[in-house]
Amino acid sequence: MNKKSTGSFSTWKPRTLTEIYGSKRNKIIRVYADGVYDLFHPGHVEQFKQVKAAFPNVYLIIGVCSDADTLKYKDCLPVMNEGERLKMIDQCRYVDEAYFAPPFFPTLEFVNYLKADLVAHDALPYNSPTTDDCYAIFKSKDRFLETQRTPTISTTSLLSRIINDLDRFKARQLVRENSSPV
Template structure:
């Protein structure tokens, strides 16, 4: 058995676990489709004519249903791939043969192509829905061609294809019951892609000049080349200015963010400082509490002195002076000795005499 060539990405690891056992082995990338032989299909199995109903039931079991689809396939795109996918999935067991017309036929009946016939042939071989590619396919299908490649059905969209002096080149295929319709993909076609390129021609020429293509390769004159290069320089300057503006806007935005952060932090620190100050020096702060405590300690350490002339104040006595305060007489002594009359007092004491006389005695 020949060893299959392993290309990039073909070594797909299988998932581990019971689920991988149920799913079976992971299929590797398939080889490109083969080109049809010049002699056509060499199968020895007799080719019996099938109806669409028989083919959809999966018969015959000994061979696949051979479906043919043809076209130009210039600028191979998703619309082409979707049509071929539909052709491949028409029946349970389908062998899809794709015919590609040559440059000579295409230029004669349709117009100039972007890709050469060899490029178009090779592009089709890498489509995963295709099993076989027929080079230099005929523009109109003949009975000999259908027998040569043992074709059961022809797949194409159902829109009448007017070409080569015929209202529909697939008319005889439809009458023979061998036509199977596919659906077109709206919004995408080779003509649409070419229209985009023509519409934006200047953009693509300028792009290729920037990438190193010469004016001769692009078929551009001297004046247009200078014009395109000048436009490229102007676009570069605009891009530079735009970049500088974006950077300056970003810088200003960052500075605004930083300034807002600084202002917010300053406000937070200010509120914290004011709160700490009020907590320390406010009416109920710790500083007043410390002052009150220190005042109480000073009062406790120093004796209390009343102001002069206060009735509650007592005269300060010298520790060595005799006690001149009169001794209060007891009741017994007062009853035994009468009080001394005022006359017996000394005349020198005018204050006592005046006081006595003031009371009327």
């Protein structure tokens, strides 16, 4: 789901964060960010806004993890299915391109395939089956753009709200189901 033409990349070479900060040119900076993006919320949007605000001309590519990979690596299915999550991401005005089912743990080869200069994520280590931090390779290559988490909201906090008030939500839903016309 590509929103903008990406042009020709026959001579593409990734730029490092240091090179980008040192450049006076207004070239497009291609940034990749990935996630499950379940229960799409303001924290997700805030991450995208941070990336877009980092440089004058950012092309943001978002990788939306598949249901199968989410189940495999997080041991649970998202509340929203992959089609719904992809549709939400694609409709976000900050996103230039949505990529479905990227590698669950990003690789340098995949990010280069997308011709992305940088990978954006918060700086906390993110464990994978092979490393303590799947973003370490990007950090070591100076191709990592740190974003800040929104402390007041997350998918986990939304799920906790639902679970903590489940009886009230069930009662509300029963009222709606019983009062809707057949």
